[in-house]
Amino acid sequence: MVQDHSDRGAQDGETTTLVGILEQIENAIADLDMSKTDSLCQKALEIGIDPYRIVNAMSKGMEEVGKRYESGDYFLSELIAASEILRQGMKIIEPHLSMGESPSGGRVLIGTVRGDVHDIGKNLVSTLLKSAGFAVKDLGNDVSPNKFIAETKEFKPDILALSALLSTTMPEMKIVIEGLEKEKIRTGPKVIIGGAPVTKGFADRIGADAASIDAVEGVSICRIWMKEKQT
Amino acid sequence: MNSRERVLTALAHEEPDRVPFDLGGWSSTIERIPYDRLKQYLGINSPTNTFCRDHSILEDEILEKLGVDTRYLHLDTKESGVIKGKIGQTTGDNSYVDEWGVRWAKPETSYYWDMIEHPLRSASAEDLERYEWPEPNEFGPLEGIEDQARVLFEETDKAIVAEPFGAIFEQSMYMRSFAGFLADLHVNPDFATRLMQKVTQTLLPHIEEFVSRVGDYVQIVDIGDDLGMQDRPLISPQIYRKLVKPFHKRVVDTIKAKTDARVFFHTDGSVFQLIPDLIDVGIDILSPVQPLARDMESDRLKKMFGEQLAFHGGIDIQRVLPNGTPEEVGQEVKTRISAFGAGGGYIAAPAHNIQPDVPPENMVALCKAVRRYGEYPIDG
Numbered sequence: 086m087v088q089d090h091s092d093r094g095a096q097d098g099e100t101t102t103l104v105g106i107l108e109q110i111e112n113a114i115a116d117l118d119m120s121k122t123d124s125l126c127q128k129a130l131e132i133g134i135d136p137y138r139i140v141n142a143m144s145k146g147m148e149e150v151g152k153r154y155e156s157g158d159y160f161l162s163e164l165i166a167a168s169e170i171l172r173q174g175m176k177i178i179e180p181h182l183s184m185g186e187s188p189s190g191g192r193v194l195i196g197t198v199r200g201d202v203h204d205i206g207k208n209l210v211s212t213l214l215k216s217a218g219f220a221v222k223d224l225g226n227d228v229s230p231n232k233f234i235a236e237t238k239e240f241k242p243d244i245l246a247l248s249a250l251l252s253t254t255m256p257e258m259k260i261v262i263e264g265l266e267k268e269k270i271r272t273g274p275k276v277i278i279g280g281a282p283v284t285k286g287f288a289d290r291i292g293a294d295a296a297s298i299d300a301v302e303g304v305s306i307c308r309i310w311m312k313e314k315q316t
Numbered sequence: 317m318n319s320r321e322r323v324l325t326a327l328a329h330e331e332p333d334r335v336p337f338d339l340g341g342w343s344s345t346i347e348r349i350p351y352d353r354l355k356q357y358l359g360i361n362s363p364t365n366t367f368c369r370d371h372s373i374l375e376d377e378i379l380e381k382l383g384v385d386t387r388y389l390h391l392d393t394k395e396s397g398v399i400k401g402k403i404g405q406t407t408g409d410n411s412y413v414d415e416w417g418v419r420w421a422k423p424e425t426s427y428y429w430d431m432i433e434h435p436l437r438s439a440s441a442e443d444l445e446r447y448e449w450p451e452p453n454e455f456g457p458l459e460g461i462e463d464q465a466r467v468l469f470e471e472t473d474k475a476i477v478a479e480p481f482g483a484i485f486e487q488s489m490y491m492r493s494f495a496g497f498l499a500d501l502h503v504n505p506d507f508a509t510r511l512m513q514k515v516t517q518t519l520l521p522h523i524e525e526f527v528s529r530v531g532d533y534v535q536i537v538d539i540g541d542d543l544g545m546q547d548r549p550l551i552s553p554q555i556y557r558k559l560v561k562p563f564h565k566r567v568v569d570t571i572k573a574k575t576d577a578r579v580f581f582h583t584d585g586s587v588f589q590l591i592p593d594l595i596d597v598g599i600d601i602l603s604p605v606q607p608l609a610r611d612m613e614s615d616r617l618k619k620m621f622g623e624q625l626a627f628h629g630g631i632d633i634q635r636v637l638p639n640g641t642p643e644e645v646g647q648e649v650k651t652r653i654s655a656f657g658a659g660g661g662y663i664a665a666p667a668h669n670i671q672p673d674v675p676p677e678n679m680v681a682l683c684k685a686v687r688r689y690g691e692y693p694i695d696g
Contacts, residue, residue: 119503162551165495166502200425202432205495227423252638253427253673281546298547 103134107142110174114146115153117163119170122146126177136181143174144216151213151301164300165205168212175215190217191311194242194274196224196233198257203250206280209300210246217304219244219311230257234264237274243314244307245274247293252282259291266292275310279303319385323475324535326660327578327600327626335657335690336385337683338628338665340374341538342479343582343604346670346679348372349427357676367391369420369429371669382683385663387474389465389530391456415454417447418490427672434493436511444510452522455481462529469533478577480519480526482539484563487515501555509559516563524570531575536601539567544585547610553589561593568598580628584668586610588617595624604629604667607652614655626661631682633666638673642681649685657694664690 106129113121122143129139150167153159193214197207204226211223222240224232237245245265247258258278265271275294278287288296294310297303317325317333325332338344346354348364351372355362358381365373367390379387411421411432419433436447452458468476488511489497500508527537541564543549543556551560568579578600587594588611594602602625606612614630630652631637636644649664656662664686670679 117502157548160548160550160552160555161545162498162501162555166499169495169499169503200423202421202423202426202430208495251426251428252634253671254425 103132106132106134107138110139110142111146111149114143114167114170114174115149117150117166117170119166119173122170122174123177126174130178130181136178139178140175140182140216143171143178144218147171147213147216151304154299154301164209168209171212171216190214190219191243191307191314192220192222192240193244193246193307194222194224194233194236194240195246195248196228197226197248197250198254198261199227199229200257201249201251201254202226203280204248206250206300207246207248210248210279210303213300213304214307217308219307230260230264233261234268234270237265237270238268242274244310245276246303246307247276247278249278249280249282255280255282255287258283258293262292277303277306318473320473320475320535323385323663326663327535328660329623329626330660331658331692331694332660334692335653335686335694336475336663337383337686337690338386338477338663339382339384339683340379340386340388341477342368342371343540343584343668344629344665345371345374347427347672349672350670350674350676350679354378354676354679357680370427382680383687384683385475386477386536387468387472389461389468389476389478389534391458391461391479391526415450416487416491431490434491434496436491437493437496439492441507441510444507444514447514449514449518452518452525455519455522458522458525458529461526462533465530465533475535476530476533477536477538477580478526478530478534479538480523480571482519482523482567483541484512484515484519484567485541485543485560487519488512491515498550501551501559505559512560512563516566520566520570523567524574527571527574527577531577534575534577536580537571537575537577538580538582539571540580540582540603542585543583543590544587544606544609546585546608548586549590550585553593556590557593561597564594564597572598578626584609586612588612591617591621591625595621599625601626601628601663603627604665605656606634606667607632608634614652618656618658618661622656622659622661626663627656628663629665629667630656630662631664631666633668633671633674637666637678637682638671640678642677645678645681646685646688649682650689653686653689653694657690657692 110125113125126139154164195211197204211221214221224236247261249255262276277295278293279297283296285296295306297306322332322336326336348366348370351364367373373390411419413419417435418431420429421432422429571579580601580603581599582603585606586609605617605627607614607630632648636648
């Protein structure tokens with residue numbers, strides 16, 4: 086659990102320590118306090134804290150949200166509210182991030198498969214990946230296999246993430262993977278599949294590298310893959 | 317014992333001659349494609365009508381053949397929106413706008429209609445007040461519905477079910493977008509509450525008039541609001557209690573003021589954590605007690621809540637009905653009847669509408685098994 090340091094800023098006023106304000110940002114995200122997150126991000130920028138450290142603090146807050154979700158203390162609404170708070174916070178920070186520096190996480194191409202317009206889970210994964218430092222290209226929903234393949238060639242992702250909510254659209258995932266094989270680019274990206282109906286067994290059967298049961302697990306799998314790749 | 321007596325006995329938590337069986341409602345019907353396949357399998361050749369999107373209106377001949385104990389009062393929703401020119405016609409991109417202003421589309425390769433536009437997605441609190449909410453008659457014409465109910469009541473011996481539209485939480489998500497409304501509950505709770513108030517104000521006159529007209533003839537009033545996912549509720553019990561429950565209470569109180577019929581509440585998924593609150597709201601029947609959802613083990617639900625609630629549904633539609641053999645379907649029915657049946661309080665039904673991936677052999681096996689294993693006394 087993250088310790089609650091929310092009073093520290095008020096007590097110390099202008100002398101708030103750098104570490105204190107970053108911890109407060111982390112806590113504000115974890116506790117779903119949107120206005121506090123916004124004002125702390127603003128304040129952190131004003132006192133000259135490196136914007137990447139602010140993003141990192143928000144990302145740690147999201148990790149805590151993920152932990153609370155995994156343990157059953159948080160529900161989907163908390164997870165989505167946190168990602169909305171993160172999105173707002175990022176809007177404040179983004180103009181201050183220098184364009185030259187690239188995210189350290191890796192590149193992810195993501196989309197919901199053809200015939201399926203459900204995108205809550207996919208959007209959540211996308212936001213969480215961005216907060217974890219991944220460069221994410223989101224193709225939206227109802228994406229055809231050809232589009233996935235063309236974009237894989239173009240974007241050259243480390244990870245291709247396919248989402249489906251419906252048991253009836255799951256077979257589309259197999260078509261995408263077959264397309265990668267046909268184009269001889271299957272060894273390029275790792276493929277992760279996600280969505281309510283997917284199982285590890287299904288991932289094995291269609292030749293995906295992993296299946297995730299929820300957004301939090303999906304992001305942690307992507308992180309592990311990038312760590313493996315970098316070592 | 318006739319069908320109506322069978323259902324009423326079960327709902328009084330007593331054992332009828334056999335477990336009653338339901339098919340044909342908002343969340344217990346057969347979708348158009350599998351229904352057509354079933355009719356072909358049974359050698360019946362008739363056009364299929366639907367009451368909403370692809371939900372089939374099951375014909376009497378088939379309901380009799382399958383041993384179904386209920387009959388539904390379906391509102392003609394296809395006609396309703398046409399009054400205002402909002403629905404009834406699809407546009408070139410195979411989409412339509414419903415009476416609430418929500419746009420639905422069916423991707424070319426999909427079986428399902430899904431929402432693609434939410435009218436209050438970026439609305440402010442002021443926009444909520446200005447929005448043109450539907451009139452009660454847009455949910456389907458109620459004129460004459462009491463005559464339909466009376467005819468069903470007098471000329472059949474089935475249990476009659478009314479289905480006014482009453483999904484406050486879901487409709488709020490439809491208006492705002494799922495993610496938008498779920499976030500509102502935390503970051504903008506005043507907006508979320510006002511939106512649910514608006515939806516409730518829109519729906520209550522419809523519910524009240526519907527139930528007033530048919531209340532003397534129906535045995536069950538079916539409402540629902542999906543609150544569950546596969547592994548947990550969408551929202552915490554605390555958020556449910558604080559923000560959503562008061563609206564459900566108003567809906568149930570409105571129904572109970574107008575009829576002695578039992579209140580049936582549909583919510584998919586894992587809702588174990590919310591059940592004590594749903595009981596407190598005043599629901600009588602919980603459906604569909606989705607057996608593969610986490611914490612929804614049938615025998616535990618019966619043990620913990622069987623005295624306060626009757627159960628409807630329970631027969632797995634995620635794995636067994638689509639993928640099992642007819643023998644496995646029979647076994648599944650037996651399992652659920654053993655878990656839920658003792659002492660009454662159970663209406664057998666699939667745990668949702670039968671989807672295009674269910675073969676007709678399995679639908680027939682389901683119906684036969686309910687009859688075969690449903691005779692009281694049940695082996696627990």
